[in-house]
Every structure is written in C-alpha cells, then in structure tokens.
Amino acid sequence: MRDIDLYQMLLGLTPPWRVTSVEVAPPGTGSVLGEITVRVEYPSSEKLHCPDCEAIVPGYDSRPRRWRHLNTMQWKTFIESDVPRVNCPSHGVKQARVSWAEDQSRFTALFEAFTIDVLMAVRSKVQAEQLTGISWDQVDRVMSRAVARGLDRRRIEAIPYLGIDEKSFGKGHDYASVLCDLTGRRVLDVVPERTKAAATVLFQRIPEAQRATVVAVAMDMWPSFMEARADVLPQAEVVHDKFHVVRELTRAVDTVRKGEHRQLKRDGQPDVLKKTKYLWLKNPENWTENQRAHFESLKIDALQVGRAWSIKEAFEGFWEYRYARSARKFFDRWYFWATHSRLPAVIEAARTLKRHLPGLLAYCRHRITNAVAEGMNSKIQLIKANARGFRNFENYRAAILFHCGGLSLYPHGTR
C-alpha cells in the first residue's frame, strides 16, 4: 500500500478530498519526536458548496491551512491543505467546509476530542498542556469551544427545580452566583457577584420558554436572590435551603455558648463548657463515644447553651412534615418556645425564620435543597485549586460549565 493510500484510509477522508503527499521530518530536524505532514487537496475540477446553505457556488480563491492531528505512533502529525474559499451570492466569501476540523480551529476534530478527554481526566489545564503537547492557551481555547458547542446544543427541556447559590471566587471576597438544575444535577450558568443585578442576569440566561417550566427555586435567605426570583420567575416558589436554615440556628447556639463560657469564667464558676464547641455544632448522629459520654455528663437543662441546643435540635422535626398546615402548627409551637427562651441569639434566629416562613413551608411541597449545588462545591473547589491560570471570570465560568454543566462537548462525529 502506498503512503498516500494508507493516510487516505487512516484519515477517513470523504471524496473528493484526497491525500496528495506525505512528508516526513525525522527526529532532530526541528522536532524531537519527528513530524509527519499529510497534504490534502480538493481537486479544482470538483464542484464547491457554500458552507452555510450547501448551494453549489463558484470558487473564489484558496487559503493555506495547517491542523494538528492525532499522532501517528509517536510522530506528531499535521494535515496541510489549500482550502478553497467560495463566493456565495447569499452569504459572501466563505471558506469551504472541511470534514476533519471545525471552522476556526487549528486542530482536527479528533485532536480536540482527545484534548477534551484529557481535560476531563486531569481537571487541570497545566497537566493537559503537558499530556497533549499543546500550549496552555490552546488547551484553553479547546475548552472554550467545547463549552460553546455544548451551550449551543442545549435543549429547551423542562427544568422544574432550580437552585441558586453563592461561591467564593478568586482570592479575596469575590463571589460568584451559580445556578443549578437540581433535577438534572448540572450547573446551568455562573455569573460574577451575588447582587440582585447578578442574579437577575443569571435567571434571564434561561431561555424564556424554559423559564415558564420552573416550579420552585432553592436558595438561602439572601434578599438579592429572592428579589431577582420575584422579578424574573414570578410563578416559581422560593424554597429556603434546609442546610442554610440549620446553619442559622447552629450559629445562634454557638453565640450562646461563647457568651455563657465568658460568663462562667467571669463568675469564677467551674469551666464546664471547655472544649465543647464541636459537641454543640455536630450532628448527634456523628458523635464519637467520647463525645456522647461528655454530653451525657453535662446537665444541659441547667445550661443556656444546652437550652439553645435543644431548641435547635427540636427544629429538625419541621422537615418531616408533608403538609404545610401541620408544619405551620409545629412552627408556631416551636417559635413560642424559642422566643420565650430568654436567649437573644436564639430569639433573633427564630425571628429570621419567621420572616422567611413561606419559603420554609414551601419545602413540604417540593422537598428540594441545594445539596446538589453543595455536592458540586467539591468539584468547583478542585477546579479553583487547579486554576492557577484563571486569568478572568470567563475562564472560571468555562471550567465550571465544562466539568459540571452536563454539556455535550465533543465535535460532531467524534464520539
């Protein structure tokens, strides 16, 4: 078999494209591993098509192009071609489509697919750079193109349950807002900051037809998110995220502990609260044997923090209700207890919960939380840790959508 026939077959070229020569630059001549350049040609006698409308159109001129392809053994392999440009009466001068690469890319579609696989496996552009042998910027462009492709292909399907959450981004106190499809367990989009304007933009990125399918949005008690939801998704209910609500109560317990600890010291009382911080914060189900014994040795009813803790633990019952009316009754009893505790931090937390009661009661109906988004957190943390090269927010967004967006990333026909 001749080399040009072999490469014609290996490349899977569609006629009339054909291989006209295979040039070999052995190791040492410019490249350590040696390079192979496959010349490909479109015969001038063949009809040309407009890439936009497929009409047969006259040729215009041609442009030399070169693409990196998958290696042949350990040899770096390139395709070179003078690609015809056509002059379409409706679309103007356009480069004819080639079957092995997308429009603007300097890589063949198969090489891009390989780079995508590498990025998925290593999650770091620096490592992908080393494994593929292309530059960081080129890896970055492959990623951006993959994300653009995926966003383009996203279908308008129902997204009944969404979650919006904040993530810290960068080194300082910069925040990003992340929107998740809770049912599809994927990130829909990310914007900088966590203001009302930012959240509004984020919700508006959902195509209008799809917005109408949103039934409820899980979120913390951050006013900006609530206001943006009211503006853009008026029909969707707010469901306050269970974990954020519990955190509010946990914080109150900790405030009470600190105050009481100081008080005991000031009064010269025995330091019974020493080393108890995590005892109060931890879920009792996760206590160690020692922690359980320690807890049982404390007379919790005589302690302020013990009372605060009991009130917090009692609230767990709220999440069991399936009917808003029963949940409301439970809340009212609990609220009475909490607000008569004479513990200012607990009273304040209870009032915060009362102000957000509709969003708490909505949990009974929808039973959604931001756990999906929280689960995504570890992935996003890893992306951040590997992101020494995050030069701007768009890079951060692309990486999140690439790894957590559930997108169809590969060039057409490669997977």
Ligand SMILES: [Zn+2]
């Ligand atoms: Zn056309």
